Amino acid sequence: MKKQTRRTFIASAAVLSAGVASGMSLAPMEKNKKLLAHHVFFWLKNPSSKEDLEKLLAGLRTLAKIETIRELHIGVPASTEVRPVVDNSYSASELMFFDDLEGQKTYQDHPIHQKFIADCSHLWEKVIVYDAIDV
Amino acid sequence: MKKQTRRTFIASAAVLSAGVASGMSLAPMEKNKKLLAHHVFFWLKNPSSKEDLEKLLAGLRTLAKIETIRELHIGVPASTEVRPVVDNSYSASELMFFDDLEGQKTYQDHPIHQKFIADCSHLWEKVIVYDAIDV
Numbered sequence: 001m002k003k004q005t006r007r008t009f010i011a012s013a014a015v016l017s018a019g020v021a022s023g024m025s026l027a028p029m030e031k032n033k034k035l036l037a038h039h040v041f042f043w044l045k046n047p048s049s050k051e052d053l054e055k056l057l058a059g060l061r062t063l064a065k066i067e068t069i070r071e072l073h074i075g076v077p078a079s080t081e082v083r084p085v086v087d088n089s090y091s092a093s094e095l096m097f098f099d100d101l102e103g104q105k106t107y108q109d110h111p112i113h114q115k116f117i118a119d120c121s122h123l124w125e126k127v128i129v130y131d132a133i134d135v
Numbered sequence: 136m137k138k139q140t141r142r143t144f145i146a147s148a149a150v151l152s153a154g155v156a157s158g159m160s161l162a163p164m165e166k167n168k169k170l171l172a173h174h175v176f177f178w179l180k181n182p183s184s185k186e187d188l189e190k191l192l193a194g195l196r197t198l199a200k201i202e203t204i205r206e207l208h209i210g211v212p213a214s215t216e217v218r219p220v221v222d223n224s225y226s227a228s229e230l231m232f233f234d235d236l237e238g239q240k241t242y243q244d245h246p247i248h249q250k251f252i253a254d255c256s257h258l259w260e261k262v263i264v265y266d267a268i269d270v
Contacts, residue, residue: 075267
């Protein structure tokens with residue numbers, strides 16, 4: 001069977017998830033670049049508190065202004081099938097892409113990220129971070 | 136301070152990570168649509184086997200043909216800072232986006248996905264799945 005190749009491209013600076021739309025200043029994303037996905041899962045101390053969840057989500061939205069973020073998704077568990085391998089116990093997630101390790105480091109050290117941690121870390125009891133690089 | 140809004144858009148059918156380029160048949164992604172991120176982490180039975188990792192990655196690449204996948208990233212742990220919250224113990228990850236729960240269900244039941252599980256599940260000892268919906 002003949003292998004079909006269909007390349008796609010991104011015309012704009014970044015892909016922005018529907019929930020995050022304020023104060024963006026994202027740099028252009030290169031075509032077919034291997035990206036670093038940074039996915040963070042948060043477990044709230046009070047998982048039943050809607051107020052705490054809203055505070056956390058508001059804090060996460062402030063991160064969108066960090067210029068090395070290429071794509072940002074702020075999410076909550078989706079109501080997919082309950083299966084033993086699916087972990088839907090977290091309260092919120094943040095998924096972003098960076099061009100490289102340096103972009104991720106800039107994000108980690110960025111004052112907006114530091115302010116988010118200072119303002120919101122009292123809300124969560126557990127965080128898991130996965131950093132994956134495209135292969 | 137005035138809130139600035141800068142919307143971005145996607146000109147093409149889908150964003151495709153650099154590592155996956157064969158046989159795509161992805162449908163158009165809607166602008167500003169709330170997506171479902173499906174992120175799966177695999178822990179190999181033989182984490183030091185380069186051959187097993189390559190087999191798993193090759194299997195993951197076959198998933199790109201499933202038409203409801205909007206964006207696909209196949210990755211391995213990035214060499215970001217070692218921190219207590221960072222889990223870099225997995226062998227490979229698959230990150231994809233769907234338009235909705237139905238798109239994810241179609242993917243789960245798809246013969247290509249089922250073949251991937253049949254061909255590759257003997258390679259891994261643990262899988263964790265996170266499904267997050269944009270808010």
